[in-house]
Amino acid sequence: MYVCGPTVYGAPHAGHGRSTLVYDVVRRYLEWTGTEVVHVSNVTDIDDKIINRASEEARPWAEVAEENEELWWLSMDRLGVARPHETPHATGYLPAMVELIGELARDGAAYAIDDGVYLSVAAVPGYGLLAQQPLESLRAGARVEVVAGKRSPLDFALWKRAKPGEPSWSSPWGEGRPGWHTECVVMSLALLGEGFELHGGGEDLKFPHHENERAQAVALGRSFAAHWMHHAMVELEGEKMARSVGNVLSLGELLESTDPRAYRLLVLQAHYRAPMDVGPSGLAAATQALERLDSLARRIDEIERAQSCGADAAREPRGDPAPAPSEDLVSSFRERVDDDLDTPRALALVFDAIRGANALLDNGDVVAGLARGRAALECARGLGLSPAGDRGISTHASELAHKRDEARAVRDWAQADSLRDQLVRMGYRVEDTPGGTRLYRTGVSL
């Protein structure tokens, strides 16, 4: 999947947090179901906004880009977003962009005028399909930007000629820099190939950015993204969050006062195509909900620990094998997430199961309560939501793995095997590595 990444001219805000979390959830969920994902997300490190910021601050543009990119990754790490497998930078793909623009010009789909090279949308069959609007209304809605020589208001810049003092690269059309829409089409095709599965971004990118990425691929007869996914925007107390409104909440500020997992939960509670509010009441409710998840995880951990101590005392491997997570819950959960990433309904199921597990445990039905509770935690993990201090491996399981290493060190194979069996029953895959026992969650294949 290719996800449009940041233009690194300022600090990330809450909206960026939602965007990266939505696609982080897509990626983690797919991986949780056993699908291999290649996640590519670009960094726009040359752009008008970066150049403007650099001139405002009277410093080199590359320094502005580097500094803000560092800030971006710091925030994403704090947010618990997995880093993309590839993070191509616009400045690293200049020759490939010049090459693509040249191809479009040779095919007659692009034309050069005084200030740069433009794509003629008239040369693109089905232009406007992604925006789902007829050409007429797109034309009427196009921002009036008077550029002498442009054939249609919808035609867009592939190459912008540099003004004096601006950063520039050489091309057959003179010194300049590539347009943003060219960056993404070149890097996605270069790293994922034609017909890649999924292209994502915010709904504000649908038109013109994504339409124009697609237009270049179509004009060259290449197949582009097979699926598109656009998430809705973030609001603050019922109002659209925008620089023009002056209510932009920085991500750093948000994470100062909030458990990053609460923000993920808030994102999951809204359908990705619906606006979501990042007001304090929603975050407070999400924090409370997290506490229910965490306390169930602690409760399960304590029960497992007590059971294991009992087994040790009796010098027996264990009594009844721990049941696998309830398969019915896992399959209903998957049905809901598979239905256009319906995370609000999937989460409702998880929190129902948390309540159910606690009720079963309260009634002394430990076997059923554990099964239900483990399934609820496992499903939450499928959305990248883990109990506090947990990476999918409970502390109790880590202790058992450590005991197993000790048993192996003194060649107590029977004890080592018995501990391995116990871990397997708890839902782990156990591997021997030179560094000792390594545990993996076996996920939904239970």
Ligand SMILES: [Zn+2]
């Ligand atoms: Zn893009």
